[in-house]
Amino acid sequence: xxxxxxxxxxxxxxxxxxxxxxxxxxxxxxxxxxxxxxxxxxxxxxxxxxxxxxxxxxxxxxxxxxxxxxxxxxxxxxxxxxxxxxxxxxxxxxxxxxxxxxxxxxxxxxxxxxxxxxxxxxxxxxxxxxxxxxxxxxxxxxxxxxxxxxxxxxxxxxxxxxxxxxxxxxxxxxxxxxxxxxxxxxxxxxxxxxxxxxxxxxxxxxxxxxxxxxxxxxxxxxxxxxxxxxxxxxxxxxxxxxxxxxxxxxxxxxxxxxxxxxxxxxxxxxxxxxxxxxxxxxxxxxxxxxxxxxxxxxxxxxxxxxxxxxxxxxxxxxxxxxxxxxxxxxxxxxxxxxxxxxxxxxxxxxxxxxxxxxxxxxxxxxxxxxxxxxxxxxxxxxxxxxxxxxxxxxxxxxxxxxxxxxxxxxxxxxxxxxxxxxxxxxxxxxxxxxxxxxxxxxxxxxxxxxxxxxxxxxxxxxxxxxxxxxxxxxxxxxxxxxxxxxxxxxxxxxxxxxxxxxxxxxxxxxxxxxxxxxxxxxx
Amino acid sequence: xxxxxxxxxxxxxxxxxxxxxxxxxxxxxxxxxxxxxxxxxxxxxxxxxxxxxxxxxxxxxxxxxxxxxxxxxxxxxxxxxxxxxxxxxxxxxxxxxxxxxxxxxxxxxxxxxxxxxxxxxxxxxxxxxxxxxxxxxxxxxxxxxxxxxxxxxxxxxxxxxxxxxxxxxxxxxxxxxxxxxxxxxxxxxxxxxxxxxxxxxxxxxxxxxxxxxxxxxxxxxxxxxxxxxxxxxxxxxxxxxxxxxxxxxxxxxxxxxxxxxxxxxxxxxxxxxxxxxxxxxxxxxxxxxxxxxxxxxxxxxxxxxxxxxxxxxxxxxxxxxxxxxxx
Numbered sequence: 001x002x003x004x005x006x007x008x009x010x011x012x013x014x015x016x017x018x019x020x021x022x023x024x025x026x027x028x029x030x031x032x033x034x035x036x037x038x039x040x041x042x043x044x045x046x047x048x049x050x051x052x053x054x055x056x057x058x059x060x061x062x063x064x065x066x067x068x069x070x071x072x073x074x075x076x077x078x079x080x081x082x083x084x085x086x087x088x089x090x091x092x093x094x095x096x097x098x099x100x101x102x103x104x105x106x107x108x109x110x111x112x113x114x115x116x117x118x119x120x121x122x123x124x125x126x127x128x129x130x131x132x133x134x135x136x137x138x139x140x141x142x143x144x145x146x147x148x149x150x151x152x153x154x155x156x157x158x159x160x161x162x163x164x165x166x167x168x169x170x171x172x173x174x175x176x177x178x179x180x181x182x183x184x185x186x187x188x189x190x191x192x193x194x195x196x197x198x199x200x201x202x203x204x205x206x207x208x209x210x211x212x213x214x215x216x217x218x219x220x221x222x223x224x225x226x227x228x229x230x231x232x233x234x235x236x237x238x239x240x241x242x243x244x245x246x247x248x249x250x251x252x253x254x255x256x257x258x259x260x261x262x263x264x265x266x267x268x269x270x271x272x273x274x275x276x277x278x279x280x281x282x283x284x285x286x287x288x289x290x291x292x293x294x295x296x297x298x299x300x301x302x303x304x305x306x307x308x309x310x311x312x313x314x315x316x317x318x319x320x321x322x323x324x325x326x327x328x329x330x331x332x333x334x335x336x337x338x339x340x341x342x343x344x345x346x347x348x349x350x351x352x353x354x355x356x357x358x359x360x361x362x363x364x365x366x367x368x369x370x371x372x373x374x375x376x377x378x379x380x381x382x383x384x385x386x387x388x389x390x391x392x393x394x395x396x397x398x399x400x401x402x403x404x405x406x407x408x409x410x411x412x413x414x415x416x417x418x419x420x421x422x423x424x425x426x427x428x429x430x431x432x433x434x435x436x437x438x439x440x441x442x443x444x445x446x447x448x449x450x451x452x453x454x455x456x457x458x459x460x461x462x463x464x465x466x467x468x469x470x471x472x473x474x475x476x477x478x479x480x481x482x483x484x485x486x487x488x489x490x491x492x493x494x495x496x497x498x499x500x501x502x503x504x505x506x507x508x509x510x511x512x513x514x515x516x517x518x519x520x521x522x523x
Numbered sequence: 524x525x526x527x528x529x530x531x532x533x534x535x536x537x538x539x540x541x542x543x544x545x546x547x548x549x550x551x552x553x554x555x556x557x558x559x560x561x562x563x564x565x566x567x568x569x570x571x572x573x574x575x576x577x578x579x580x581x582x583x584x585x586x587x588x589x590x591x592x593x594x595x596x597x598x599x600x601x602x603x604x605x606x607x608x609x610x611x612x613x614x615x616x617x618x619x620x621x622x623x624x625x626x627x628x629x630x631x632x633x634x635x636x637x638x639x640x641x642x643x644x645x646x647x648x649x650x651x652x653x654x655x656x657x658x659x660x661x662x663x664x665x666x667x668x669x670x671x672x673x674x675x676x677x678x679x680x681x682x683x684x685x686x687x688x689x690x691x692x693x694x695x696x697x698x699x700x701x702x703x704x705x706x707x708x709x710x711x712x713x714x715x716x717x718x719x720x721x722x723x724x725x726x727x728x729x730x731x732x733x734x735x736x737x738x739x740x741x742x743x744x745x746x747x748x749x750x751x752x753x754x755x756x757x758x759x760x761x762x763x764x765x766x767x768x769x770x771x772x773x774x775x776x777x778x779x780x781x782x783x784x785x786x787x788x789x790x791x792x793x794x795x796x797x798x799x800x801x802x803x804x805x806x807x808x809x810x811x812x813x814x815x816x817x818x819x820x821x822x823x824x825x826x827x828x829x830x831x832x833x834x835x836x837x838x839x840x841x842x843x844x845x846x847x848x849x850x
Contacts, residue, residue, distance in 0.1 A: 096596065097595065097596065098561070099561075099595050099596055099597040099598075100557050100561040100597060101560075101561065102560070102561045102562050103560075103562065104562075112566075113566065115568070116566030116567055116568035116569065117566070117567055117568075117596050118567040118594075118595065118596035118599050118600075119596065121567060121568055121571070151568060154568065154572060155568065
């Protein structure tokens with residue numbers, strides 16, 4: 001009985017880091033000696049903690065893809081998504097229904113819509129009794145803004161993410177470069193925090209810092225595709241001058257390079273770094289956008305030895321630096337490998353859960369027994385922990401190859417989808433066609449290279465349009481060669497999935513809603 | 524020929540009858556609510572927060588109603604009437620306590636946009652009779668304490684953040700007993716358009732209150748109001764051109780009311796107060812007459828009337844009538 005009372009008291013007082021006295025006054029004036037504050041030590045404690053977790057954790061996003069599968073590790077984990085990729089076949093997903101037409105202008109707007117929806121508010125009410133510290137639970141998402149934070153606060157939800165303001169600050173390429181410099185993390189030869197109002201001025205700046213005439217110019221914010229300019233001539237400058245003049249710039253020497261990504265989590269115990277990935281970009285079978293992101297792959301042979309170790313050390317240093325600034329949890333580190341001299345550099349930081357998260361979590365859980373995102377969550381749970389970063393990271397040093405492909409609609413034609421491949425495990429047959437073999441709510445049933453998990457985004461009755469994220473394919477094995485060519489099996493899978501779609505041409509009178517660019521990027 | 528079916532419905536607490544009314548009216552309200560797109564309407568969370576904050580006594584009833592109609596996100600947002608699309612109507616209204624306290628009003632609107640439902644209820648303890656709008660809001664009505672209220676659009680075409688006025692009228696009928704209490708509500712709750720409100724209670728205390736999202740509430744002793752708030756300036760466009768003529772007619776009636784042999788309510792059935800549908804897009808749909816000290820209500824038409832007495836509200840109160848309007 002006394003033990004139970006102590007437990008209840010502990011729950012009520014929530015024992016923050018700053019609470020260092022071990023006695024708590026009771027209403028009747030007596031005191032009870034408190035047990036030591038619980039501290040999770042090592043993986044077994046962490047597994048148990050999440051297995052028994054009662055605090056609802058809501059992942060709110062257009063699709064569940066970024067953290068798909070985490071529900072298997074974390075009790076009381078709930079996906080709230082716009083797209084019903086599983087046709088009701090996923091027991092942890094709620095899809096608040098849009099009861100009319102609406103054009104979302106950005107992912108943040110969609111997240112804010114989902115959070116304010118009646119079905120979400122009702123769900124929070126239903127789960128309210130599970131919460132221990134008076135909050136309604138935790139909120140996890142990919143894209144969010146200060147409005148999201150306001151909504152979360154009014155719902156009684158705690159953000160399981162660093163503040164939007166801090167993220168926005170770090171997201172600036174200028175700030176990132178400065179932080180990286182402070183952490184001793186090299187960027188490609190550059191100068192930053194400068195302005196240029198003419199091509200001559202740009203060249204003069206570049207010359208002074210020995211950057212040559214082949215330049216990459218970036219403005220502080222935005223997707224790299226839209227705010228990165230390749231300037232080799234005055235003509236290139238003239239073409240982009242409008243977007244450059246007046247902005248604070250980062251000017252880099254152009255290097256021949258291979259781009260890659262690695263996801264990491266900054267924690268109080270140090271920074272955990274996931275496996276290195278290469279980017280899959282720009283294939284016209286997958287994306288209509290030149291240089292557009294269309295997936296990643298992970299394979300053990302990638303950058304063995306010095307380069308590998310150096311990148312890992314860079315990511316760790318960057319993560320620790322971010323933690324110093326107040327940033328906690330997942331971030332994604334884009335690296336560049338100079339193919340001329342083998343140097344490795346920081347490309348940019350995405351301070352959020354990202355498109356690299358799914359493969360990271362797949363590999364770290366399948367081969368290392370603990371998805372990386374778990375440590376992100378841990379940082380935001382009301383519990384103290386102590387982990388040996390090196391020891392945990394070692395667990396995913398040996399793993400198999402995996403690929404994710406994001407299939408965008410590549411035809412500039414708006415049509416209604418009359419048939420779409422369903423989410424689950426598909427099998428490649430000898431004749432190059434594929435067959436649906438079983439329903440699955442994630443990729444854990446993918447057995448061999450003839451299997452793939454397909455997660456549908458757009459389904460029957462919805463519209464396809466140029467650039468729509470139609471679905472994502474996850475398979476073991478590689479889909480891209482070392483020379484950055486799609487392998488034949490990639491072509492087979494892409495063609496076979498595309499053959500599963502059927503479309504209906506639109507009557508002139510039908511006016512479907514075509515999302516704005518801002519929300520087209522669903523992942 | 525235009526027509527409107529009126530029914531008096533008596534249901535103490537929202538149940539089967541309420542659900543049917545909601546089901547019947549929702550398609551039209553949905554179209555209206557989505558008139559400017561879904562994104563422009565506040566989210567469910569914003570709606571319920573505003574509702575809980577401003578009309579907490581009504582919130583449990585709101586929850587019950589949403590549950591009763593199995594309301595989805597959009598329906599639940601609509602039912603709060605928080606920041607709905609604009610709606611304008613023409614009206615004439617008059618209060619008087621010269622002989623016995625009375626509130627008379629004409630409601631002018633296209634017949635197709637009026638529910639035609641007189642709702643007799645006892646949702647929060649008080650018996651209330653009201654002309655329904657947005658299913659549970661009220662265009663005018665009276666409660667058993669003898670507080671009577673009606674609205675006329677103010678005609679200034681300003682728009683602000685606030686509630687559709689008819690839910691606030693409902694709130695007043697459910698929670699207030701006197702004019703003083705009702706004025707306090709208007710001073711407290713934001714309303715999204717400008718309105719002229721006629722109020723009278725059983726003691727004969729009568730006021731006309733002018734509200735607008737961009738102005739302080741103005742409480743006056745005026746007895747009559749139509750569809751303008753500011754003095755009419757010659758040559759300046761008005762929301763309804765005849766608003767001045769009708770106000771003059773009402774003010775004339777106020778003087779006539781001192782003669783105990785006159786029944787001024789019948790004057791509402793003739794132009795200029797009565798707006799024939801042949802000449803006006805928003806013609807007069809009904810005349811409501813509330814007698815706060817006697818607990819009596821009359822709804823009048825040139826060829827028909829409905830009488831309701833608070834003393835004997837029962838199933839027998841329920842009646843139906845179809846009114847045909849002149850073309």
